[in-house]
Amino acid sequence: MSENGVGENGDQALLRVEHLKQYFPVKAGVVFDRTVAQVHAVDDVSFDLEEGQTLGLVGESGCGKTTLSRSLMRLIEPSDGTVAFAGQDVTHISARKMRPLRREMQMVFQDPFASLNPRKRIAQIIGAPLRLHGVPKADIRERVSALLDRVGLQAEHLNRFPHEFSGGQRQRIGIARALALEPKLIVLDEPVSALDVSVQAQIINLLDDLQDHLGLTYMFVAHDLSVVRHVSDRIAVMYLGKLMEVSPAEELYTKPIHPYTEALLAAVPVPDPRENRARKRVAVTGEPPNPIDPPRGCVFHPRCPHATDVCHEVEPPLTRYGNGHLAACHHPQRVSPDEIRAAERSSQSPLSAGEELPSPA
Amino acid sequence: MPADALLEVRDLHVSFRTEEGVIQAVDGVSFSLQRGEVLAVVGESGSGKSVTVGTLMGLTRSPNAKFEGEAWLRTGRDGDGGDDLELIGAGDEQLRRVRGDQIAMIFQDPMTSLNPVQRVGDQIVEQVQAHRDLGESEARNRAVEMLDRVGIPRAAERARSYPHEFSGGMRQRAMIAMAFSCEPDVLIADEPTTALDVTIQAQILRQISEMREEANAGVILVTHDLGVVAEVADRIAVMYGGQIVEHGTIDELFYDPQHPYTWGLLGSIARVDRDRPERLPAIEGLPPSLSDPPEGCRFRPRCPHAFEACHRLPALERRGGQSPEHVDRCFLSPDEKHSLREVGGQVGLAARSTAA
Numbered sequence: 001m002s003e004n005g006v007g008e009n010g011d012q013a014l015l016r017v018e019h020l021k022q023y024f025p026v027k028a029g030v031v032f033d034r035t036v037a038q039v040h041a042v043d044d045v046s047f048d049l050e051e052g053q054t055l056g057l058v059g060e061s062g063c064g065k066t067t068l069s070r071s072l073m074r075l076i077e078p079s080d081g082t083v084a085f086a087g088q089d090v091t092h093i094s095a096r097k098m099r100p101l102r103r104e105m106q107m108v109f110q111d112p113f114a115s116l117n118p119r120k121r122i123a124q125i126i127g128a129p130l131r132l133h134g135v136p137k138a139d140i141r142e143r144v145s146a147l148l149d150r151v152g153l154q155a156e157h158l159n160r161f162p163h164e165f166s167g168g169q170r171q172r173i174g175i176a177r178a179l180a181l182e183p184k185l186i187v188l189d190e191p192v193s194a195l196d197v198s199v200q201a202q203i204i205n206l207l208d209d210l211q212d213h214l215g216l217t218y219m220f221v222a223h224d225l226s227v228v229r230h231v232s233d234r235i236a237v238m239y240l241g242k243l244m245e246v247s248p249a250e251e252l253y254t255k256p257i258h259p260y261t262e263a264l265l266a267a268v269p270v271p272d273p274r275e276n277r278a279r280k281r282v283a284v285t286g287e288p289p290n291p292i293d294p295p296r297g298c299v300f301h302p303r304c305p306h307a308t309d310v311c312h313e314v315e316p317p318l319t320r321y322g323n324g325h326l327a328a329c330h331h332p333q334r335v336s337p338d339e340i341r342a343a344e345r346s347s348q349s350p351l352s353a354g355e356e357l358p359s360p361a
Numbered sequence: 362m363p364a365d366a367l368l369e370v371r372d373l374h375v376s377f378r379t380e381e382g383v384i385q386a387v388d389g390v391s392f393s394l395q396r397g398e399v400l401a402v403v404g405e406s407g408s409g410k411s412v413t414v415g416t417l418m419g420l421t422r423s424p425n426a427k428f429e430g431e432a433w434l435r436t437g438r439d440g441d442g443g444d445d446l447e448l449i450g451a452g453d454e455q456l457r458r459v460r461g462d463q464i465a466m467i468f469q470d471p472m473t474s475l476n477p478v479q480r481v482g483d484q485i486v487e488q489v490q491a492h493r494d495l496g497e498s499e500a501r502n503r504a505v506e507m508l509d510r511v512g513i514p515r516a517a518e519r520a521r522s523y524p525h526e527f528s529g530g531m532r533q534r535a536m537i538a539m540a541f542s543c544e545p546d547v548l549i550a551d552e553p554t555t556a557l558d559v560t561i562q563a564q565i566l567r568q569i570s571e572m573r574e575e576a577n578a579g580v581i582l583v584t585h586d587l588g589v590v591a592e593v594a595d596r597i598a599v600m601y602g603g604q605i606v607e608h609g610t611i612d613e614l615f616y617d618p619q620h621p622y623t624w625g626l627l628g629s630i631a632r633v634d635r636d637r638p639e640r641l642p643a644i645e646g647l648p649p650s651l652s653d654p655p656e657g658c659r660f661r662p663r664c665p666h667a668f669e670a671c672h673r674l675p676a677l678e679r680r681g682g683q684s685p686e687h688v689d690r691c692f693l694s695p696d697e698k699h700s701l702r703e704v705g706g707q708v709g710l711a712a713r714s715t716a717a
Binding site: 060061166167168169196197198199200201202204205208223224225226227229230250253263264265266267268269270271272273274275276284285287 | 405406528529530531558559560561562563564566585586587588589590591592611612615616625626627629630631632633634636637638640641642643644645647648
């Protein structure tokens, strides 16, 4: 690890997250609030995101993916760890120094109904970031029209209110607003989860085109593995505040190493009745544990079909296998003994993780 | 009605008067449900699928709503000799008697359908006692037994919990326990797993399937997720703009789809089991307005294959299907359908520009 944001492979990472923690206090007491426990929403997460790439972040509800995306943007103050954007640490700078950086990092939210002010016209909604960042009034309208055109809406929509649009169109408006300040990074928090399948495809294709034309970097947060595949270069799988597996996108589907990824893949229903009947499915039982009191050792062990004694005691380090494929598991799946022997401990492992790497057995 | 049908819906029309005009939410829907089968009703938001099933339960009744058509529910239990009940015209009291007893419903959001200030067990007891002549302790035993059967650990203890103390998956299990507590013949499940995570979704689908087999009930599953459909359904009705546009068995719909909208739905799913395409095939345009539906075929404005004939409304009948039960609303000839639905080696809807 280095201070200047140069990645392990020598490339400049646009976003570098190191040992990021986000804890929320649980308070109790009648007169004075005492902190009685901590919710470990994000618990020592590290990753790099290179310019022009898309990182998919996948996990079930409550795994901390939304919290992680918000603490990256510093919408909430991280408890510990650092986030560096274009080589600059943004976790410890003042709000004033943060402001110019906010232009560079934008967010698109899940619910296109709740994220647009119902009493503002589209021109005002998309124009607001431009106005706030000092674009001359005369230029705003023209730029808003250009943005609408870019996301596939017409200039005639400028004077309408959000309720006059469908879910898909509203998400386009949200995207136009995010694009207004020509950001480098856009964090997309479940941008298509609330949309119908046929419209989902339209929005995914739009995001794809925008990335090609504008050289954008995306972090795409999703709750299942089907949609994220179409947009990602790399995919990170998160569970109970920790990264379980980080992999080149296609490899995650052909060669899932972590049992949790396996379970997530098996749980996605395949829209093909014959294949469904033939498919052997590893059903994972139970529900995610409480993040106030996460299990010792590997956080997935209570639900894991491969768990042994070591999983109850020692937190597995993120282990780097070939091709930049990382997994935090004592019993990695689909890797040969040779691959295990060649594996090394990643510097992105949580600080509390054990030193011991999986042994080829 | 056919001897074996539990439920038969005939030419159902539902419209709502609003300030923006009359919304024709359901426009001539007919289907039947047999014992032991799962019928999936598939469509996008605004296709009329939830209004259709809500109407069967009497949930869409309001001063501005207008209903036409019939929906017959076989209410006589086997050997019981009871009369069939027509649900659309039934009085509120008649409906209340069958609802929760012979016909039960599970909703998308269990938090809004459970009473937040009543213990989960009490809510099931209340339903059981409304329909069965059971004492307090018998009804309570029944409630605990049901919670146990849907896989809630320490059921007797958890029956005393309030809904907010349950996770989303547990709440949905409690809903299923309640729905099956009076052994209904017909279960309506409206997007039962949409709000849940995939690992929990798989568990809940399995649960519904098992409970259906035990009770030998018929299930109407409303969903927009064709993956879920492929998992559990026997037959599928695809809805678009308030009408059924294609109806057939699950294999017919997935491997021999006749209607371009069905092609589009099948083509636009992001799949984990196939190589990823360069671009996800989308259905261009927007679903039709139900207050001012397009003339003729409802799908015409979005269909790349539309031609003159499509300005008339195609009837729902057998056209290119292999069995008499496989019906659709599309004027294209069977041969045309066969060649047009192949896009890049898979079923899909061609982009409008490339279509002739």
